[in-house]
Amino acid sequence: MKVSVIIPTLNCEKTIENLLKRLKNQTQKADEVIVVDSESNDNTAEIAEEEGAKVIKIKRRDFDHGGTRNFAVENSTGDAIIFLTQDALPYDEYFIENIVGPLKNSDVAAVYGRQIANEDAIPTEKFARLFNYPEKGFIKSKENIKELRIKAFFFSNVCSAIRRKEFEQAGKFPDNTIMNEDMIIASKLILNGYKIAYSPNAIVIHYHNYSPIKQFKRNFDIGVFFSENSWILKYGKAEGEGIKFLKDEIEFLWNNDKKWIIYAIIDNIFRYSGYQCGLKHKFIPLFIKKRISMNTNYWLIKERRF
Incomplete structure (x- = not known):
């Protein structure tokens, strides 16, 4: 090929x-x-x-x-x-x-x-x-x-x-x-x-040492994606994977680096909050969405088209 x-x-x-x-x-x-x-x-x-x-x-x-x-x-x-x-x-x-x-x-x-x-x-x-x-x-x-x-x-x-x-x-x-x-x-x-x-x-x-704030923004975008492609969710909820992720992460940190457990819990709270905001993004003003999204260009393109 x-x-x-x-x-x-x-x-x-x-x-x-x-x-x-x-x-x-x-x-x-x-x-x-x-x-x-x-x-x-x-x-x-x-x-x-x-x-x-x-x-x-x-x-x-x-x-x-x-x-x-x-x-x-x-x-x-x-x-x-x-x-x-x-x-x-x-x-x-x-x-x-x-x-x-x-x-x-x-x-x-x-x-x-x-x-x-x-x-x-x-x-x-x-x-x-x-x-x-x-x-x-x-x-x-x-x-x-x-x-x-x-x-x-x-x-x-x-x-x-x-x-x-x-x-x-x-x-x-x-x-x-x-x-x-x-x-x-x-x-x-x-x-x-x-x-x-x-x-x-x-x-x-490949990896990113994102802060909890950046995790919020990234997961806001994930929520927006699933809000606009909700047909995928009939195959399973993303929240289910999130719960499994947190459980396995705490077990991993317990065995490898316990001092990061509190950070992981905070990090996951920001992830979940961002995701939920993204799911409900239609109720959020555009100027706020541009500030809390990792993909500002997406909203600028939408703004130009509508």
Whole structure:
């Protein structure tokens, strides 16, 4: 398969060179690397070009999680499309080989890889990576929905690969979504009878030491997403996963670093509060939503359109 790698960027001159060099040092080479830059104020675009990437520039005001990635795919040539974020660093030289490998199975339309934290991550963030990205791989299909419920649609564009044919047949990513464009495409593929693989050997270093305030904002956006895509919730409530997350997190911290338990409880209160506010965002004035959201651009686009 011909492989295209797509990376949306904004002001990431500190990481983009390392990321592109790691991509060039792979056992399986990408046929092209496409960087879609949203008017960076630093040298991101110039560094990407120096490292051999094809750079496409867009207006920052036009960036959209789904639409921008669709635009990049339209300007790519690969049979398999790898999606990466600008801060996801391939752990070793086998990343591309391991992320596209499962696509050789005609039933598997998409693959997502494992995210790990390094020693700079706080204990709660280390747990979050372990919770969502285990060491053992698996394949999800329509038959797993009853067992996995909403988790059946979990998928991450931090590091993923999708076969172009099935991506286009499924209607690509949704435009104008605040986040979780990856969950939407995963749900479409699974409901259409395809399988999604989790490849734990396709590893990237990726984590965020978010404060409770930032967790509130991120989970506000998650709540907005589910408010606007409520059909997904018929397969299971996100709150159920949240309760399991907190229970497992406390057990993890009890065994590894007890002093972080109080922080974890506070952190989860902020997560839950943000999520509930997001679910009820239609009752919140727009100027407030722009302040409490991680994705301010989403609300600016909405404001321009309406």
